[in-house]
Amino acid sequence: MRLQGSGEEWREMDETTVLYKPDDAQIAAAKQNIERIRKRDVELRLVGKDGKPLAEVPVEIVQLRSSFPWGDQLWALDRLYRFGQADTDKGKYLKRMHAGLLNAANALCYWTERDRNDGPKTEDIQGDPQYDGFAYCVDWINSEGMIAKGHPLFWSIQKCVPEWVKRYDYDTQMKFAEVRVRSLVARFRGKVQIWDAVNEPMWEPAFKNLPKRNWPHIDPIPEIADYIQQVLTWCRDEDPDAAFLINDYGMEANKGDDKPKIGSDGSQVTAASQRKRYLALMRELQERGTPPDAIGLQAHTGGWLSHAMQAAVYDEMATAGIPLHITEFWAHTRHLREKGIPEEQIGHVQAEYVTNYMTVAFGHPAIGGFFFWGMMGDAVKWGEHSSHEPTVLYERMRKLLREEWMTRLTAKTDSEGRLKFRGFFGDYSVRYALSPKATRGEKFSVAQEDAMPKTLELRRSQ
Numbered sequence: 001m002r003l004q005g006s007g008e009e010w011r012e013m014d015e016t017t018v019l020y021k022p023d024d025a026q027i028a029a030a031k032q033n034i035e036r037i038r039k040r041d042v043e044l045r046l047v048g049k050d051g052k053p054l055a056e057v058p059v060e061i062v063q064l065r066s067s068f069p070w071g072d073q074l075w076a077l078d079r080l081y082r083f084g085q086a087d088t089d090k091g092k093y094l095k096r097m098h099a100g101l102l103n104a105a106n107a108l109c110y111w112t113e114r115d116r117n118d119g120p121k122t123e124d125i126q127g128d129p130q131y132d133g134f135a136y137c138v139d140w141i142n143s144e145g146m147i148a149k150g151h152p153l154f155w156s157i158q159k160c161v162p163e164w165v166k167r168y169d170y171d172t173q174m175k176f177a178e179v180r181v182r183s184l185v186a187r188f189r190g191k192v193q194i195w196d197a198v199n200e201p202m203w204e205p206a207f208k209n210l211p212k213r214n215w216p217h218i219d220p221i222p223e224i225a226d227y228i229q230q231v232l233t234w235c236r237d238e239d240p241d242a243a244f245l246i247n248d249y250g251m252e253a254n255k256g257d258d259k260p261k262i263g264s265d266g267s268q269v270t271a272a273s274q275r276k277r278y279l280a281l282m283r284e285l286q287e288r289g290t291p292p293d294a295i296g297l298q299a300h301t302g303g304w305l306s307h308a309m310q311a312a313v314y315d316e317m318a319t320a321g322i323p324l325h326i327t328e329f330w331a332h333t334r335h336l337r338e339k340g341i342p343e344e345q346i347g348h349v350q351a352e353y354v355t356n357y358m359t360v361a362f363g364h365p366a367i368g369g370f371f372f373w374g375m376m377g378d379a380v381k382w383g384e385h386s387s388h389e390p391t392v393l394y395e396r397m398r399k400l401l402r403e404e405w406m407t408r409l410t411a412k413t414d415s416e417g418r419l420k421f422r423g424f425f426g427d428y429s430v431r432y433a434l435s436p437k438a439t440r441g442e443k444f445s446v447a448q449e450d451a452m453p454k455t456l457e458l459r460r461s462q
Helices: 009-013 024-037 075-082 089-099 132-143 163-167 170-187 207-212 221-238 271-288 307-320 334-338 343-362 375-379 392-404
Strands: 039-047 058-066 070-073 104-108 147-151 194-199 243-248 294-297 324-329 367-372 380-382 388-390 408-412 418-424 426-435 438-446 454-457
Touching: 024 039, 024 307, 024 343, 039 426, 039 438, 058 418, 070 147, 075 089, 075 104, 075 132, 089 375, 089 388, 104 132, 104 367, 132 147, 163 170, 170 207, 170 221, 194 221, 207 221, 221 243, 221 271, 243 271, 243 324, 271 307, 294 307, 307 324, 307 343, 334 343, 343 367, 343 392, 375 380, 375 392, 388 392, 408 418, 438 454
Parallel strands: 039 454, 070 104, 070 367, 104 147, 147 194, 194 243, 243 294, 294 324, 324 367
Antiparallel strands: 039 418, 058 408, 058 426, 380 388, 426 438
8 A cells, every 4th residue: 555645654654463472571560660650658637627636537538530641532522523413322422431431532633634534624724713623622521520632733744734824935834833823722721731732743844844745754853843942932832831742653663574664864764763863852852942841652653562662662762851641552453353363352452452551651650641542442332323332442441540540448537637548649539427328528639749648627527
């Protein structure tokens, strides 16, 4: 399949022929790390309305939400909204299944997208910006108390720059881009906490070189940094409190049977060489005083990784001293079908790989967020209308995210109204008997930097 010039060349790198072999030692080490880096010792001091300690009071500690973002993109929900179907049964169940599993979501705001798909296009027609689908998704994310992410603000690739923009000279094109970026970030300030500010700069030309694109396009790092510095400056002018990422692919591994690709500059392009360039870009931006808030690793090319390689990539990229986010992870299964493996077995193998991959990521101290790309399509077996059935993947992920990696316990205060536990970072409720027939909860949060003990006033006396 020839993809050169389409903007879809990454698909050549998206499959593998390698069968999965779990790395028990790596997974066990990650689980130990999770206990150490994702939790802390917590001490609460409970007092009554009169300020006196509540001694020997039985309570339940319930974690409501993790502070670590786990999300998926909302392409399907945005499409349902644009076609007037967001409030159909299918739309309602899509939202329900997402919110029942994850605590974050990635709303999409492409400047445009290639004509042959029905993806979100915010300004495909000059003078007619269309942000209503993006706004609907962001408002839904906020209504669920989830973490909202936006993708992407700036992408230097032919398929995602509107044709009308290309009529203008470079400086004017950048002005249009600036207005777009500033408008989106300003409008959704306080609603979107994370943005993919710049998408795929390591494989695509600097914006001024876009007409000469020859994938994989390898431009000098300073030229790439020039336009990224501008974009990050626009973003932070409009919302200094949001996190702005650079997002890229092809950093983990080469396709199993692939030869090195030849870049536009004649160099051999591999995952290892791209990691080095990505780190060089981070150093350049740090020297200019405009580093991103996190480094995005899409993690869907190169096929299924060994977990040792997965951890090694994180170790290498963490040397930049900038948090890492997994931004578009998915585990494609075509190679399993081509080997004649039954569908039921494929589902179990995929679930094992995905949950182990999540475990290794969560167990690495540099990883600050994890977003899937289309996971809900495999995690739920969708029918034509309202039919929906969670798969083994959904159930395995839910056990991790809503049970194993959340804290819930019963306890009793001591004679001084204190209690101690070790819990995951996030939002909590301490629940207690307000009367023989009524239970009341008081909310609190657990963060690494919190001073202990935390004093909570309950609406009861001793």
